[in-house]
Amino acid sequence: xxxxxxxxxxxxxxxxxxxxxxxxxxxxxxxxxxxxxxxxxxxxxxxxxxxxxxxxxxxxxxxxxxxxxxxxxxxxxxxxxxxxxxxxxxxxxxxxxxxxxxxxxxxxxxxxxxxxxxxxxxxxxxxxxxxxxxxxxxxxxxxxxxxxxxxxxxxxxxxxxxxxxxxxxxxxxxxxxxxxxxxxxxxxxxxxxxxxxxxxxxxxxxxxxxxxxxxxx
Numbered sequence: 499x500x501x502x503x504x505x506x507x508x509x510x511x512x513x514x515x516x517x518x519x520x521x522x523x524x525x526x527x528x529x530x531x532x533x534x535x536x537x538x539x540x541x542x543x544x545x546x547x548x549x550x551x552x553x554x555x556x557x558x559x560x561x562x563x564x565x566x567x568x569x570x571x572x573x574x575x576x577x578x579x580x581x582x583x584x585x586x587x588x589x590x591x592x593x594x595x596x597x598x599x600x601x602x603x604x605x606x607x608x609x610x611x612x613x614x615x616x617x618x619x620x621x622x623x624x625x626x627x628x629x630x631x632x633x634x635x636x637x638x639x640x641x642x643x644x645x646x647x648x649x650x651x652x653x654x655x656x657x658x659x660x661x662x663x664x665x666x667x668x669x670x671x672x673x674x675x676x677x678x679x680x681x682x683x684x685x686x687x688x689x690x691x692x693x694x695x696x697x698x699x700x701x702x703x704x705x706x707x708x709x710x711x712x713x714x715x
Contacts, residue, residue: 524554532564541574562591573604582613589621595694596621597630632685633697639674640700643707646670675708 531550548568551559559565569584585608588594599605599621608614646667655663678701686692688701705713 525560528554528560541571542577544571545575545577545580558587562588565591570604585617586620589617590624594621594624595628595633595696628694629685629692632681632688633693633700635681636678636688636693636697636700636704639677640703642670643674643704671707674704675712678704678708679712 528551531547531554534547535544545568548559548564548571551564552568559568565584565588569581569588572578572581572584585599589596589599596618599608599618608617611617646663649663649666650660682688688698690698692698693701
């Protein structure tokens, strides 16, 4: 009996090792394909590479941005069937923001598709608990954060102007941090499930410009 258990354990270790190596090989192949992507490639050329990535993981690219890039390349290439398949796939992602399909110009045509009601019902059912007002507030705060910093890109600033912009940046940071504290206290932590990946990213952008003590908190 003990011998059988040892054999079973050894077999399990061999199988797990094989699976780990297979996953590693998949990942290596994925990275190799990613390196072939170039900015000067046509959308259809990019699609061929994204399709290869897709096939490596049985129809799921592990990096979500690549999935979005694949969908956009399909749209630009005129491959409606692939675009539709990917559109239904991405709306099931926990970090998906339905506002993208509503307000981004290149996707507005979706509302005229006969399959839009089905697509929209899925994304609304899955993401109906999100607080988009909270996300929009965080986005506005992040925009103010970045605007205060972009002002420093002007290479011809005088010392006095730099000092003024620095004071303005600290004022924005202080106001944003105070507001973020109130939002978290009243509405809860801005998780992906609550405010989408975009809102969560904006919240961290604000927090990383807060005093270190608050970042630890």
